[in-house]
Amino acid sequence: MSATTVMLCGVGGQGTILAADLLAKVAAASGLEVKLSEVHGMAQRGGSVDTVVRFGDEVHSPVTDPGCVDHLVAFEIIEAMRRIHFVKPDGRLLVNNRTIQPLPVLTGDVAPQHGLEAALEAEGAIFVDAEVLACRAGSPKSANVVLMGALSTGLPFEVSTWTRIIAARVPPKTVESNLRAFELGREACMKGECGL
Amino acid sequence: MGRVLLSGNEAVAQGAWEAGATVGVGYPGTPSTQALEHFATLPGVHAEWAPNEKVALEVAAGASFAGARSLVTMKHVGLNVAADPLFTIAYTGVRGGLVIFVADDPGMHSSQNEQDSHNYAAFARVPMLDPSDSAEALAFTKRAFEISEQFDVPVLVRSVVRLSHAKSLVETGARIDPPPVGPLKPDPAKWVMMPAMARCRRADLDTRMEKLSAFAATTDLNRAEYRDAALGVVCSGVCYQHVREALPDASVLKLGLTFPLSVDLIDQFASRVDRLIVVEEADAYLERSLRALGVQVSPSGLPVAGEITPGAIRSAMGLPAPVLREKDHTLPPRPPLMCPGCPHRPVFHALRKIKAVVTGDIGCYTLGALKPLAAMDTCVCMGASVGMAHGAELAGGVDGRPIIGVIGDSTFAHSGITGLLNTVYNGGGGTIAILDNRITAMTGHQGNPVDGITLQGRTVRELDLEALCRTLGVTRVRTVDPHDLSATENALREETSVEDLSVLIFRAPCALLVKDKGSPYAVDEDACTACGACIRLGCPAIGKDERTGKATIDVALCVGCSQCVQVCRFDAIVHTGPACDLGEV
Ligand SMILES: Cc1ncc(C[n+]2csc(CCOP(=O)(O)OP(=O)(O)O)c2C)c(N)n1
Numbered sequence: 001m002s003a004t005t006v007m008l009c010g011v012g013g014q015g016t017i018l019a020a021d022l023l024a025k026v027a028a029a030s031g032l033e034v035k036l037s038e039v040h041g042m043a044q045r046g047g048s049v050d051t052v053v054r055f056g057d058e059v060h061s062p063v064t065d066p067g068c069v070d071h072l073v074a075f076e077i078i079e080a081m082r083r084i085h086f087v088k089p090d091g092r093l094l095v096n097n098r099t100i101q102p103l104p105v106l107t108g109d110v111a112p113q114h115g116l117e118a119a120l121e122a123e124g125a126i127f128v129d130a131e132v133l134a135c136r137a138g139s140p141k142s143a144n145v146v147l148m149g150a151l152s153t154g155l156p157f158e159v160s161t162w163t164r165i166i167a168a169r170v171p172p173k174t175v176e177s178n179l180r181a182f183e184l185g186r187e188a189c190m191k192g193e194c195g196l
Numbered sequence: 197m198g199r200v201l202l203s204g205n206e207a208v209a210q211g212a213w214e215a216g217a218t219v220g221v222g223y224p225g226t227p228s229t230q231a232l233e234h235f236a237t238l239p240g241v242h243a244e245w246a247p248n249e250k251v252a253l254e255v256a257a258g259a260s261f262a263g264a265r266s267l268v269t270m271k272h273v274g275l276n277v278a279a280d281p282l283f284t285i286a287y288t289g290v291r292g293g294l295v296i297f298v299a300d301d302p303g304m305h306s307s308q309n310e311q312d313s314h315n316y317a318a319f320a321r322v323p324m325l326d327p328s329d330s331a332e333a334l335a336f337t338k339r340a341f342e343i344s345e346q347f348d349v350p351v352l353v354r355s356v357v358r359l360s361h362a363k364s365l366v367e368t369g370a371r372i373d374p375p376p377v378g379p380l381k382p383d384p385a386k387w388v389m390m391p392a393m394a395r396c397r398r399a400d401l402d403t404r405m406e407k408l409s410a411f412a413a414t415t416d417l418n419r420a421e422y423r424d425a426a427l428g429v430v431c432s433g434v435c436y437q438h439v440r441e442a443l444p445d446a447s448v449l450k451l452g453l454t455f456p457l458s459v460d461l462i463d464q465f466a467s468r469v470d471r472l473i474v475v476e477e478a479d480a481y482l483e484r485s486l487r488a489l490g491v492q493v494s495p496s497g498l499p500v501a502g503e504i505t506p507g508a509i510r511s512a513m514g515l516p517a518p519v520l521r522e523k524d525h526t527l528p529p530r531p532p533l534m535c536p537g538c539p540h541r542p543v544f545h546a547l548r549k550i551k552a553v554v555t556g557d558i559g560c561y562t563l564g565a566l567k568p569l570a571a572m573d574t575c576v577c578m579g580a581s582v583g584m585a586h587g588a589e590l591a592g593g594v595d596g597r598p599i600i601g602v603i604g605d606s607t608f609a610h611s612g613i614t615g616l617l618n619t620v621y622n623g624g625g626g627t628i629a630i631l632d633n634r635i636t637a638m639t640g641h642q643g644n645p646v647d648g649i650t651l652q653g654r655t656v657r658e659l660d661l662e663a664l665c666r667t668l669g670v671t672r673v674r675t676v677d678p679h680d681l682s683a684t685e686n687a688l689r690e691e692t693s694v695e696d697l698s699v700l701i702f703r704a705p706c707a708l709l710v711k712d713k714g715s716p717y718a719v720d721e722d723a724c725t726a727c728g729a730c731i732r733l734g735c736p737a738i739g740k741d742e743r744t745g746k747a748t749i750d751v752a753l754c755v756g757c758s759q760c761v762q763v764c765r766f767d768a769i770v771h772t773g774p775a776c777d778l779g780e781v
Contacts, residue, residue, distance in 0.1 A: 028201050033365065034363075039361060047531060061440070088519075101739055102528050105528050106738065111528075113527060
């Protein structure tokens with residue numbers, strides 16, 4: 001299996017790092033080589049962040065380039081658009097249906113962008129209401145796990161591996177809600193509820 | 197023991213632990229921080245944060261002198277601070293293995309410069325190992341301890357963001373008992389670096405370096421991989437992984453030991469390839485070194501500044517680029533920002549109001565330089581705020597505006613104290629604001645001497661900042677709650693209106709440390725006049741309605757700190773009761 005590249009992007013503090021960690025562990029538990037690369041520090045304070053997970057029989061570089069991403073999982077709409085050129089023409093684009101306006105827009109220094117949803121849809125984006133599903137699962141903080149559920153439908157890993165890794169990684173009190181979040185993300189994607 | 201997914205930082209810690217290191221000292225700095233944090237969790241070790249990197253290296257040198265294997269961790273700029281002991285510890289050598297882990301930041305994701313630590317290895321003449329993934333980070337760190345003891349030198353292990361904060365699978369092993377170093381005997385010729393002894397040790401260092409160069413020719417830390425002879429690439433560290441990804445058919449000389457280099461090894465590789473290039477980041481250390489050794493190096497065409505990716509290598513080699521979707525160039529930027537409820541915010545809000553000249557420093561509060569607060573004029577290196585404020589005063593000031601140095605608690609302990617001592621000693625005036633948020637926030641919440649939180653949870657006494665400043669000779673020392681906006685502004689106005697040197701300690705915990713969030717506020721639309729006063733706080737929870745220009749508050753982000761309530765002259769920011777349930781959105 002040649003290397004698959006997944007990019008997770010969003011706003012610092014949205015939980016991309018935990019989600020990437022789950023994915024990397026699932027790939028490793030499935031017997032593949034895996035590399036993950038993320039950026040800590042300044043950007044984690046509400047800046048634009050991304051994490052790359054690459055897995056396959058052989059993986060060299062932990063980073064990726066424009067035009068090389070198989071799956072983009074965007075936790076936020078503007079950040080999805082910011083990375084659009086990273087996604088392969090036949091790549092998969094999963095977008096959390098949420099906009100977080102950056103500070104220059106909040107302060108009125110920069111005009112807000114309209115029509116990003118339509119532009120992303122034209123790029124083939126699949127939208128997921130991750131926050132809503134997370135609340136339904138019983139934990140508003142599990143939106144990142146909802147998105148992993150949605151992502152999982154396009155990856156060759158067993159559901160049982162995902163659930164085992166999630167259960168071992170999240171705080172004990174939240175195992176049930178996180179597993180439910182994963183399942184809701186998965187179902188939504190499979191039923192096409194989150195689709196176009 | 198099975199393979200586990202470890203970051204490069206964790207793997208370095210694991211390697212040091214397996215090598216039997218019992219002492220770990222460092223100062224936080226992205227991307228190095230988790231190395232010592234992870235080491236601290238392993239059994240049988242003594243790990244601590246030092247106030248700065250120089251002290252960290254000196255503590256580790258003492259541990260090495262007394263026979264322990266010890267690990268020191270820091271980011272690249274930390275090595276500037278630790279450079280003084282580094283150069284002379286190269287002379288003295290070690291007893292217990294001494295390994296200095298230094299993490300560079302090509303691309304400057306979280307740093308003020310992009311210096312390449314390889315140059316320190318060559319300058320101080322300290323061997324340097326360059327692991328390329330987590331498995332090597334573990335293995336090389338173990339080897340570094342052996343090399344340190346075998347050749348009687350401290351050893352640098354270099355990382356970059358894409359190693360430190362990359363994860364890959366690692367086979368962990370058991371901890372060893374390092375070979376005993378023998379009883380400590382007085383040995384001033386080795387340990388007391390007065391000129392007469394230092395001259396001998398300098399000659400001895402030359403001998404040790406010769407032995408290391410011979411070692412470089414044969415060690416398996418370096419590896420020639422012969423494939424297609426048309427192109428040979430010399431590289432080290434993570435760049436090796438990028439090269440393998442981009443140029444799978446190229447021959448590669450992978451250097452695990454990047455100082456000292458072996459002429460023979462490189463000559464041999466060069467003789468077996470038609471064209472030789474170097475792939476490296478942020479500086480041309482290897483390329484310059486190879487040229488100095490007389491090796492013919494072809495230009496790689498890669499940029500010197502910034503990070504390298506496989507795509508950058510392919511494009512420099514003229515290989516076809518992938519088909520791209522069109523990039524959107526019109527998106528609003530998303531700079532990092534102070535969190536909702538951050539206690540730093542009101543200080544910058546007031547500094548802007550009083551039109552202060554602000555010599556700044558490094559930490560979360562550096563974000564005060566960004567709009568809309570935009571109230572910081574300089575940021576150079578840790579501690580610089582204090583000296584620069586004094587210097588600006590010596591130059592006759594700036595248009596009669598108040599001059600204020602702004603520095604965080606951890607940064608003050610790191611290198612602000614000597615600056616303040618200098619201002620007192622030389623009779624300087626001005627005002628220093630210490631933003632004591634009870635933690636080293638920027639690097640991910642490490643303890644420091646000011647808050648008295650230690651890495652392994654030992655109970656210690658926290659520093660009495662007020663008493664320290666008074667003892668240094670500052671007579672005007674005041675403590676202010678920054679969440680009280682008028683107190684903050686008044687204190688700044690009062691202290692800057694007197695000639696004497698003053699210190700204002702703004703003390704309130706980092707918003708991320710506050711567990712009990714206040715209930716969120718909302719905007720009373722009828723009362724809001726769209727004056728924009730609250731917007732100018734730059735709180736990410738407050739936005740401006742596109743249509744009406746009135747303020748809006750995002751209940752999911754608001755932590756109820758009330759800073760905005762205090763700037764609203766129309767009582768338009770009010771409590772709405774309990775936080776909304778996101779589930780109803
Ligand atoms: C010599 C050096 N060491 C380490 C760092 C990394 N670093 C940047 S800011 C900072 C500490 C910030 O803590 P503090 O001053 O308490 O401010 P806060 O982030 O809490 O606001 C550190 C360790 C650096 N830039 N330079």
